[in-house]
Amino acid sequence: MTELPSVDARRLPRAPVEPWRRYVAQAPRPLPEFARYRPRPGHPDFARLDREAQALAERIAPKLEAPQRGPREGFRRTRSIATAAQSYLENRRRARAGREDLLPLYFIWTTLRPCNFRCDYCDDHRGARYPELDGHGKLSTEQGFRLLEVMRTRAPSVYFAGGEPTLRKDLPALTRRARTLDFYPIVVNTNGSLFHRLLDKPEWRGFLADVDILVVSLDALDLARLAAMWKAPHPEDVIRNLLVLRRLCRAQNVKLMVNTVLQPGLVAEARAVFDWTEDLGIGFCPVPRNVGPRIDQALLDDPEYPGFVAHLLDRKRAGAKVSGSLRMNQRLLSAAPLDCRNTLKPHVDHDGRLAWPCKASVNVEPLWLDVLAYDHLDPLWAEGTRRQDPRGFHGPGPQQCGGDCCWAQNYTTDEYAHGLTHPWSLLGAVADFLRRPA
Numbered sequence: 351m352t353e354l355p356s357v358d359a360r361r362l363p364r365a366p367v368e369p370w371r372r373y374v375a376q377a378p379r380p381l382p383e384f385a386r387y388r389p390r391p392g393h394p395d396f397a398r399l400d401r402e403a404q405a406l407a408e409r410i411a412p413k414l415e416a417p418q419r420g421p422r423e424g425f426r427r428t429r430s431i432a433t434a435a436q437s438y439l440e441n442r443r444r445a446r447a448g449r450e451d452l453l454p455l456y457f458i459w460t461t462l463r464p465c466n467f468r469c470d471y472c473d474d475h476r477g478a479r480y481p482e483l484d485g486h487g488k489l490s491t492e493q494g495f496r497l498l499e500v501m502r503t504r505a506p507s508v509y510f511a512g513g514e515p516t517l518r519k520d521l522p523a524l525t526r527r528a529r530t531l532d533f534y535p536i537v538v539n540t541n542g543s544l545f546h547r548l549l550d551k552p553e554w555r556g557f558l559a560d561v562d563i564l565v566v567s568l569d570a571l572d573l574a575r576l577a578a579m580w581k582a583p584h585p586e587d588v589i590r591n592l593l594v595l596r597r598l599c600r601a602q603n604v605k606l607m608v609n610t611v612l613q614p615g616l617v618a619e620a621r622a623v624f625d626w627t628e629d630l631g632i633g634f635c636p637v638p639r640n641v642g643p644r645i646d647q648a649l650l651d652d653p654e655y656p657g658f659v660a661h662l663l664d665r666k667r668a669g670a671k672v673s674g675s676l677r678m679n680q681r682l683l684s685a686a687p688l689d690c691r692n693t694l695k696p697h698v699d700h701d702g703r704l705a706w707p708c709k710a711s712v713n714v715e716p717l718w719l720d721v722l723a724y725d726h727l728d729p730l731w732a733e734g735t736r737r738q739d740p741r742g743f744h745g746p747g748p749q750q751c752g753g754d755c756c757w758a759q760n761y762t763t764d765e766y767a768h769g770l771t772h773p774w775s776l777l778g779a780v781a782d783f784l785r786r787p788a
C-alpha cells in the first residue's frame with residue numbers, strides 16, 4: 351500500500367455527510383433490523399434495551415400458557431363472525447328503513463379510570479382526563495363477567511381500555527371470560543409500562559394466550575419528550591416492553607400494534623415511531639390528536655403533517671401493517687367529513703353504564719343506560735332509541751351531537767356505514783384488520 355505523505359487531516363475536504371450520519375456520531379446504537387428507522391439523539395439505546403428485552407423474554411416465555419388452537423378456537427372465531435354477519439344483514443335492513451340504531455360491531459369498555467400516566471392528550475371523550483375523574487363505582491370482577499355476557503348477546507368483539515387496564519388485577523380473568531364467551535377479536539389498549547412485572551406473575555400467565563390484538567401507546571421515541579408528555583418517569587420501560595412483547599406475541603399468536611397520537615410539533619417523532627414499527631414488524635395505528643370532538647387544527651396546519659400522511663398512505667398501499675383500510679386512513683388522517691354511526695362502537699364506562707347514542711356529544715347530553723339492568727342488548731337498544739333516536743344524531747344542530755370526532759374508532763363506523771352499501775369494500779377492511787401476525 352502506498353504511503354501517504356503526512357498531511358493535516360483537518361484540511362482534507364470533507365465528504366458530504368448525509369444528514370442522518372450526523373446523528374449516528376451522537377445517536378444511540380441501532381439494531382440490525384433498522385432499515386427505515388434512524389436513531390436520533392434523545393432516542394433510547396436500543397442495543398441495551400434489546401439485550402434486556404431478550405433476557406426478560408427468556409425468563410417469561412417458558413412460564414406462559416400456550417395459546418388456544420384447534421376446534422375450540424375455530425368455534426370461537428366462527429361464532430363471533432356469525433354474530434357479525436347476522437348483525438350486518440340486520441343493519442342493512444335497518445339502514446334501508448332509514449334507521450341508525452345499528453347493532454354493535456364491537457364495544458369499548460373503560461374498565462377503570464385510574465392510570466399510572468398523565469398523558470397531555472388524555473381525553474374521556476368529554477374533555478376530562480381519566481385519571482382526574484372519580485374512580486369509584488368500578489365494576490367488580492363478577493359484575494364485569496355479567497357485563498361481558500350481556501354485551502356478547504350482540505357485540506362480537508370487545509376493546510378493553512381505561513384509564514390503564516393493566517392496573518386491574520383481574521384483567522386476566524376478564525379477558526379469559528371474554529374468550530370463553532367467544533368474543534373475537536379480544537383487543538386490549540394499554541400504555542404497556544407494567545408488563546415486565548405483570549407477565550411474570552402466575553395470575554397473568556394466561557393473559558397473552560387470551561388476547562388477540564394488543565395495542566400499546568407510543569407517541570414518540572425521544573425519551574425526554576415522552577417523559578414530559580406522559581408525565582411518567584421511565585418511558586423507556588414501554589419501549590423495552592414492546593421489544594419483549596415483540597418476542598412473546600409471535601409465539602402467543604397475538605397481533606402487536608402501536609397506537610400513536612399524531613400531535614402538532616411531534617410529526618417527525620411520529621414518523622420515527624412508524625419507521626421503527628415497520629422495521630420491527632409491529633402494526634401501526636395512527637390517531638390524530640383531537641381537541642374536544644374534532645381534530646386539533648394545529649395538526650392539520652403543521653407543515654410536516656402532509657408529508658407524513660403521504661408517506662404513510664404510500665406505505666399502506668405497499669402493504670405496510672397500518673391498521674384500517676387505505677380508504678379509512680385517507681379519510682381519518684385528513685379529517686374528511688364523517689358518517690358517524692356511534693351505536694356501532696358503544697362506550698361502556700367503568701361503572702357499566704353505556705353512553706347512548708354516543709359519549710362525546712356536546713350539544714345533547716348522552717343517556718347513560720345501565721347494561722347490568724338488561725339480559726340482552728335488544729331491549730337496551732330499543733330503550734335508547736325510544737328516549738334518544740340516533741337517526742341523524744351526528745351533526746352541528748342543537749338536537750345533534752355538535753361534533754366531528756376524529757378518532758380511528760369514529761372512522762371504523764364511517765367505514766362500516768359505507769360498507770352497508772359496498773359489502774366487498776367492508777369485507778376487505780375486516781380481512782385487513784383481522785390479518786394475523788406474520
Ligand code: SF4
Nearest residue numbers: 690708711751753755
Ligand atoms: S362525531 Fe358526533 S356522534 Fe360521532 S362520536 Fe363524535 S360527538 Fe358522537
